[in-house]
Structure formats: structure tokens, C-alpha cells
Amino acid sequence: MAEPSLFARLIALIGQGTVLIRHSGDAPRDPAYGGAPAIPAAKPQGMMPTLKMPTAKGWEGNHKPTAAPGLKVNAFARDLVHPRNMHVLPNGDVLVAESMGESGNPRSLFDHAMSATMQRARASGISPNRITLLRDADGDGVAEECHRYIENVRQPFGIALIGETLYVGASDALFAYPYEQGATKITASPKKLMDLIPGGHWTRNLIASKDGTKLYVAVGSLSNIADEGMAAEENRACIFEYDLVSGQSRIFAGGLRNPVGMAWEPEEGLLWTVVNERDGLGDETPPDYLTSVRDGGFYGWPFCYWDRVVDDRVPQDAAKVAAALQPDYALGGHTASLGLCWLPEGTLPGFPAGMAIGQHGSWNRSKLSGYKLAFVAFENGKPVGMPRGILTDFLSPDEKHSYGRPVGVALAADGAVLMADDVGDVIWRVTGA
Numbered sequence: 001m002a003e004p005s006l007f008a009r010l011i012a013l014i015g016q017g018t019v020l021i022r023h024s025g026d027a028p029r030d031p032a033y034g035g036a037p038a039i040p041a042a043k044p045q046g047m048m049p050t051l052k053m054p055t056a057k058g059w060e061g062n063h064k065p066t067a068a069p070g071l072k073v074n075a076f077a078r079d080l081v082h083p084r085n086m087h088v089l090p091n092g093d094v095l096v097a098e099s100m101g102e103s104g105n106p107r108s109l110f111d112h113a114m115s116a117t118m119q120r121a122r123a124s125g126i127s128p129n130r131i132t133l134l135r136d137a138d139g140d141g142v143a144e145e146c147h148r149y150i151e152n153v154r155q156p157f158g159i160a161l162i163g164e165t166l167y168v169g170a171s172d173a174l175f176a177y178p179y180e181q182g183a184t185k186i187t188a189s190p191k192k193l194m195d196l197i198p199g200g201h202w203t204r205n206l207i208a209s210k211d212g213t214k215l216y217v218a219v220g221s222l223s224n225i226a227d228e229g230m231a232a233e234e235n236r237a238c239i240f241e242y243d244l245v246s247g248q249s250r251i252f253a254g255g256l257r258n259p260v261g262m263a264w265e266p267e268e269g270l271l272w273t274v275v276n277e278r279d280g281l282g283d284e285t286p287p288d289y290l291t292s293v294r295d296g297g298f299y300g301w302p303f304c305y306w307d308r309v310v311d312d313r314v315p316q317d318a319a320k321v322a323a324a325l326q327p328d329y330a331l332g333g334h335t336a337s338l339g340l341c342w343l344p345e346g347t348l349p350g351f352p353a354g355m356a357i358g359q360h361g362s363w364n365r366s367k368l369s370g371y372k373l374a375f376v377a378f379e380n381g382k383p384v385g386m387p388r389g390i391l392t393d394f395l396s397p398d399e400k401h402s403y404g405r406p407v408g409v410a411l412a413a414d415g416a417v418l419m420a421d422d423v424g425d426v427i428w429r430v431t432g433a
Contacts, residue, residue, distance in 0.1 A: 031369070032287035033386055037330035039306055042281040044313060045364075049280045051113065053363040056122035056423045057401040065373075065404065066393040067430060070350045073391060076136070076418060076429035077143040081128040083420040083427060085205065085339070085408035087159035091181055092413035093135050094143065096420065096427065097168075098128040099155040101202060117363065121402065122423050127155050131168065133184055134427070141416065141429055147184035150177065154198065158206030160215060162244070169204030169217055172196055174242065194242055194249055197222075197235065203338070207262040207271070215242040216271060217249075220258035224279050225302040225314050237301050239273065239293060255299040255324060261340025261409070263355060265292070268381035274337040274357055275327070277305055280313075283365040284333035290340075290355065290376060290383060291327035300324035329383040334362035335370035339419065341409035343375070348390065348417065349432040354378045356390060358406035358419055371395045373406050373419050373430075390430060391419065 032039050067073040077096075085097040101124035103115055118124040129152060135145035150156070150168065158169025166179040168190070175190035194217070196204055201220025208215055221237040222228065239259055241252040258276040265272050270292040277286045278301070286305035300306075302314045304321045331337050339358025343351065354377040359370035373391035376383045394404045404424030412418050417430040 029284055031332040032284040032330045033332055035329055035383070037287055037306075039287060039309070039330075040282055040285050042285050042309075042311070045280045045282075050283075050364050050366060051117060052366065052368065052399075053117050053121045053123075054361075054368065054395060054400055054402040055120050056405075057396070057403055059403050059424045059426065063403065065391040065428065067433075068350070068388065068390055068392075070433055071348060071390065071430055072433045073428050073430050074141055076141065076412075076416075076427040077134050077146065078426050080132065080425045080427070082122070082422045083132075083407070083425065084203070084422055085157050085159065086410040086418055086420055086427070087161065088410050088412055088418075089161060089181070093133055094410070094412065094418065094427070095149060095159050096132045096134060097156040097159060097408075098130050098132055099157060100125055100127045100422070102127060102155070104199075121363075129153055129155065131156050131159065135184075139414070141414075141431070143427075145184075149184065150186050153190075155202050155204075157203040158217065160206040160208045162208050162212045162215075167193075167206055167208075167215060169206045170196070171198040171202040171204055174204070174206075174215070174217060193247065194240075200236070201258040201276075203258075203260050205260050205262055207264070210264065210269070213244055215244065216240065216252060216262060217242055218256075218259040218262055218273065220260070220276075221301065225311060233302075239271075252295055253293045253297040253299065255297075255301045255303075255320070256293075257301040259293075260338045261357065262293075263340045263342045265342060265355075265378065265381055266344075267378075268292075270381070272340065272355065274331065274340050275299070276336055276338075277334075278302070278311065279334070279364040281311070282333070283367065283369075287330035287333050288335045288337050289327035289331055290329040290337070290357065294325065297325050298323050299327060306330070329376060331357065331359070331374070331376075331387065332369050334365045335374075336360035336362060337370070337374075338407050339373075339409035341411060341417070343411070343417065347411070347415060348430065351375055351388070351390075352377045352379075355383070356409045356417060356419075357387075358409045360405050360407055360422075361394070361402065368395060368399050371402065371405065373409065373417075373428075390417070391428065394421075
């Protein structure tokens with residue numbers, strides 16, 4: 001990993017000082033978890049939000065994350081470049097989107113500070129802009145083949161295969177490519193199906209409907225709380241439904257600040273997503289969340305959060321607040337939950353059916369949160385209990401360095417759980433011990 005710049009190190013020191021001053025005397029707080037979380041009152045942080053993020057270090061030698069008791073972890077693939085999301089093909093090949101946030105053009109002093117911090121954490125830079133195919137031909141749990149499958153697509157993230165067409169969610173468009181099973185490269189030009197707006201929260205995840213006639217496209221907001229006005233947020237902070245038959249799209253659900261991971265829960269047949277909530281109101285305020293997504297539902301952003309708690313920093317719309325739906329399950333403040341994958345019962349020993357969640361990790365809180373592959377159990381189509389860790393110890397004990405940061409999660413063809421680690425440049429593979 002490259003050494004951070006002098007400016008980045010200075011910003012880290014200033015951030016540490018701000019945290020000490022702002023949070024001196026704070027009592028320990030329980031995480032805001034579950035269906036009825038205790039969410040502290042908002043404490044707006046003004047023009048200088050709490051800024052704390054570990055320096056990216058990566059994994060050295062045989063160092064790896066800690067698996068929960070009864071589980072083991074190995075590197076399925078190494079030496080990737082910022083792997084973010086995955087899709088497992090019918091023949092067992094694994095497609096990996098390699099991409100990252102673009103550095104952009106900072107305007108304010110805080111923008112410069114944030115940019116330096118994100119680069120120090122390897123959260124932004126020069127995006128690889130490709131999809132890589134990994135193949136474990138001998139079935140030993142390690143991919144011995146690595147092929148550049150699709151190149152030169154702007155910040156690819158979402159990948160979905162329906163029949164003989166591979167769909168890719170780039171930051172600026174939804175594309176369709178011809179798919180041939182077993183091929184190690186696509187050279188054909190894609191068909192653009194839908195323009196998307198790049199910038200801001202740039203990940204564009206995809207999931208297909210059960211009957212293969214529709215695609216759901218997750219699009220995050222441009223800013224934290226519509227800082228440039230609601231016009232700049234049009235067709236953002238939502239999940240689109242794209243009809244593959246008619247070629248028409250519509251907003252399926254809105255008011256979702258940054259929905260990324262999506263998965264189908266099989267018992268009730270509902271679409272679920274994980275959402276990154278707003279910054280600048282405190283360590284646990286508001287919590288990121290896991291929620292079912294109702295057709296036509298509105299989930300509050302930017303006007304309010306959780307159970308219609310108004311955000312006074314935002315010009316209000318009383319009708320929108322009144323219509324806001326409460327999410328199903330709080331995941332704690334600023335965990336940056338990005339990956340989501342349904343795990344059937346029996347996938348991992350000791351774990352019931354539920355959702356695996358790749359938590360990329362916080363920057364806007366005094367004690368870091370996330371930085372793990374978490375699990376939430378489900379019963380009767382609903383999340384229950386408290387989150388559990390599948391993989392942990394992605395941070396150094398002093399929180400100064402990140403060895404890795406979890407993102408996308410997928411089920412391999414052999415039933416193993418795969419997790420993309422964009423700081424470690426690894427795809428981790430989890431099975432029973």
C-alpha cells in the first residue's frame with residue numbers, strides 16, 4: 001500500500017483531535033440494532049463532521065480475518081484491484097467488479113479533507129473499471145484462473161445474468177452484453193438500456209426478478225442530505241424497476257439514501273436491501289438499516305429517518321414525512337453496509353437462514369463500526385435477534401489501520417460464502433471448519 005500524503009496525515013491528526021474534543025466525557029453507547037433500536041437524539045456536527053477513518057494497510061503474509069467458531073476462511077483469489085461486487089455464473093465461474101470512487105474535484109476545505117481521507121483509506125482513486133472472471137477449475141476452493149472479462153466500463157458494480165444476456169450496472173448506465181457460457185472474455189459492444197447519473201454515491205447494484213422479466217437497479221443519492229437541492233437528487237436515492245420486455249423504467253421505491261446490496265427473501269418473496277443513512281448527527285444517529293422494499297414505498301430521505309424523526313437541517317415536506325415507512329431492522333450507526341446475500345439454512349454450520357451483510361465500515365463516528373461480514377437471522381420472513389459476526393478483525397486493535405474492508409457477498413456454486421474485500425484486494429471464501 002502507498003504511504004498517505006503529508007496532507008492526508010495532517011487531516012488524520014486534526015480528525016483525531018476533533019474526535020477527542022467532541023466526544024470527551026461520552027459514556028459508552030449500545031449499538032442501535034434490531035427492530036426497535038434505541039437511537040440517541042441528534043447532535044448536528046456542523047461544518048466539520050467527525051472524520052475518523054483507518055489508513056489502508058492490507059493483509060501481509062498469512063494474516064487473514066477471523067472466522068466465527070465452527071467456520072474457516074481462505075483466500076479464493078488474491079491480487080485483484082479493489083474488488084467490490086460479485087456474481088456467480090451457472091458453471092461456477094465468479095465475476096468480480098473491480099472499481100472504486102473517483103477522486104473528483106474538491107471545492108471546499110472539507111471536500112479536500114474528505115478526498116485526502118478517502119484516498120488514504122483506498123476508498124477513492126483511479127478506478128480499474130473492469131469485470132474479472134475467476135475460475136476454480138479443480139474445485140479446491142482457490143481460483144487458479146483470472147481473466148479480464150469486460151473492460152473500459154465506468155465504475156461497474158451490479159452484475160446480473162438472465163438467459164443469454166449479462167447485465168452490468170455502471171455508474172452512468174445500465175448495459176446489456178451477449179453472454180456465452182465458458183467464455184473468458186466479452187469483446188462485443190454493449191447495448192445501453194438506461195442512462196444513470198454518475199457521481200455521489202456511485203454504486204449501481206442489480207438484481208433480477210424471480211421470473212427474469214425485470215431488473216431492479218439501486219441508485220444512491222448525490223449528497224448527504226440533498227445539499228445541492230432536491231432537483232439535483234431527481235432519479236436518485238431510489239431503486240428502479242426496469243422492464244426488460246417494454247424497455248421502460250420506473251421508481252420502485254424512494255427515500256433510500258444509498259441502497260446498495262439487494263437480495264430476495266424466499267419465504268415472503270420480498271425484495272430486501274441494506275441502506276447507508278445520513279452523516280453528521282452522531283455516532284449512532286441514525287442507524288444504517290436492512291429493510292424489505294415495498295412497491296411505491298418511501299423511506300424518508302432526506303426529510304426524516306427511522307420512525308419519522310425529522311432532520312432539521314433539511315427544508316421539510318410534511319406530506320413526505322407522513323408517508324415515510326419505518327425500516328425493518330437497524331444495523332448500527334455508519335456501518336456502511338454494502339453487501340447483501342440470502343443464506344439458506346445449513347449454508348454455514350451453526351447459522352440459521354438469514355442475510356449475510358458486508359459492512360464496509362464507518363468514517364463519521366468516534367469509535368469505528370462495521371468492518372466485518374455480519375449475519376442477521378430470519379424467522380417467518382423477518383429479521384430476528386442481534387447481528388452476529390461471520391468474519392471479523394478487519395481493523396488493527398488501535399483502529400489506525402484497516403487490513404481489509406468487506407463489500408459484496410455471494411454464494412459460490414459449491415455452497416461456500418464469498419466476500420469481496422476491496423482494501424485487501426482479496427475474495428475471501430468461508431465454509432464450515
